[in-house]
Amino acid sequence: MANILEETLKDINREKIQLNQNEIERNNALLKQMTEYLITELKKDPFFKSIYERFFFGGSYYDGLKVGKPNEFDIDLLFKLPLNASPTIRVDDNYPGFVQVQLPTIDLLRTNPTSVDYSSMRKLVNDGNYLSIDRIMKWFQSRVDIAKNALANRADLDFAFSRTSVKNKGPAITFTIRNNATCDEFDVDFVPCFKFFNTKWPANCKPFRRELVDSKDQLTQEFLVVPKPKDAYSTTYMRLSFQGQERVLIHDKGHLKAAIRLLKLYRDKEHDEKIKSYYFKTMAMWALEDPTFRYKNATLSSIFMQLLERYINVVGKKKLQYYWNPSFNLFQESDATFLRDLHNRLLYFQKDLKSDNADKIKKHFGCDVDVGGLGGLLKGLGIKDDSGASTSTDNDQGIGSTVGAVAGVIGVGAIIGLGIWRALAHNNRQQNNQN
Structure with missing residues (x-):
């Protein structure tokens, strides 16, 4: 006996979840182009260039958990903090899942210059030398705006910026990107993140799992601190992110x-x-x-x-x-x-x-349902169902292929009439063949 739930869930997956491969390839190509151009512009700022390391494709799409159209993407821009500022993770059991980042020796950047500009780095911390969410986001948004405006004036690109917004409760700057060739649009969230190697793994979290390290993915050996506040009153407690290890953890686990x-x-x-x-x-x-x-x-x-x-x-x-x-x-x-x-x-x-x-x-997944047993009726009459799979072996494909569209207009009664007409026509053909 067939497992009805199993087959139904597979049908739902095909109907509602599987992504369009052509759209995936088109949007990915445009996303890669836009990201490279934007980062090139951002790196024209010496301070940004000195602390920027790489970007990481995060979020549901790249975790293989995306539902619907491939029109939302997350890109994390990973920043490294200067070692001679002694970046330190501060945990507080009253704020699980969040940490503070302090640069206790930030003044050494002034007395012992490195490639990182002291005055620029100082603008990101408060009086206690803790990274400040408000200051980080003010700096990040100003740099992104400058880079975006520089690209907006270029006529040689395959894309354009339709809209830009900043999420109220998160660190993302969201671009709506338009494909100049197709006019299709998709959203990209750019998120600033500070990366740390596993030697600084937060003390109040599950321990670093070496078995989840993937030699092809550096982030599996690191964790991120994201300037997402715990609440409206928090300015220094930032959210932890272990995306690299999480991605390995759920990989290759059957269905x-x-x-x-x-x-x-x-x-x-x-x-x-x-x-x-x-x-x-x-x-x-x-x-x-x-x-x-x-x-x-x-x-x-x-x-x-x-x-x-x-x-x-x-x-x-x-x-x-x-x-x-x-x-x-x-x-x-x-x-x-x-x-x-x-x-x-x-x-x-x-x-x-x-x-x-x-x-x-x-019905719980927003799929079309067989109202009043219409599907069974159609099968009994040898008419195609909505999936396009024929239940008949005769050659009346023209009639069957139009049933789905006709049903929405003329209703079930007309479909029954159509079935009766088909049955009579089939009977007449048999009689003619006998004659």
């Missing part, structure tokens, strides 16, 4: 990524924007530590139902622990009423998934 994408699709259908994409990756990383979690040789539906059960549990408990520091509850600022409502909806969702009813399952 795990596909299951995460399906959960994200369900979230989007329900408009639960308060549930961040990172939360699903966090649930998956915790699952991989659980010996009862089965992913090797497991079906997509099996992994999906296991992750959904975890989703229901953490929402019900109103507690999702940050993977790298379990004392940080990612739901700590979430509205209790929202989580209670979400918990009830997830239980209803889970019940429908167990119903062996493909239409009940598909």
Whole structure:
């Protein structure tokens, strides 16, 4: 007997999640060109050039967790701090998941000059020599604006900047890029990050995992400090990021990524924007530590139902622990009423998934459903369904191929009539052949 849930989830993945390869290649080529041009302009500033090291493609798309069109990208610009300023990570158990970065010997840049300009570096720290989020973002935005304006005046580029915005609660500067040839648009988030080698790994976090080091990816040996504030009152506590090790952690785990994408699709259908994409990756990383979690040789539906059960549990408990520091509850600022409502909806969702009813399952993902058994009727009449797969062996392809469009206009009654007409026509052909 066919596994209805398994086949339905695979259908949903094909219909709603798989990305258009041509669009991927076109946007990637344009993204690479734009990034190279922008960084070339940014490096015309001597201070930027002295602390900039490289960029990193981050976010859902490059983690293999993107849902929908390939039209949102994250690029982290990685900065290194001068060693003779003695960059130091300061942890505070009252702020799990966040750290301060202090440059206690920053004045040595003045008395012992290096390639890093002292006065410029000084503008990024407060009176206690701690990196200041406000000062970092003011500097970063000013440099990006200058570079963007320089590119905007060039006529030899394949792209143009449609809009620029700064996220209120995050460090990203978002560009909307337009393809001059197709007029298609996509968004790119540029995020400033300070990188540290694993020898400075934060003391109050899970230890550095050497087995997650990938020789082809330097970031697996590093961690990032991102000028994303803990709250509106925080100016020096910045968010930790372990993207390199996380990417290795969820890599090559069977259908795990596909299951995460399906959960994200369900979230989007329900408009639960308060549930961040990172939360699903966090649930998956915790699952991989659980010996009862089965992913090797497991079906997509099996992994999906296991992750959904975890989703229901953490929402019900109103507690999702940050993977790298379990004392940080990612739901700590979430509205209790929202989580209670979400918990009830997830239980209803889970019940429908167990119903062996493909239409009940598909409606939760925003897919077309077989209203009133129309799909079965069409199959019985030998007419093509919406997927374009013919259920008939005769040659009436013209009629079958138009049914999907006709159904939306003339309704089920007309479809039945059309089926009867086909049956009569088929019967007449048989009689003529006999004569």
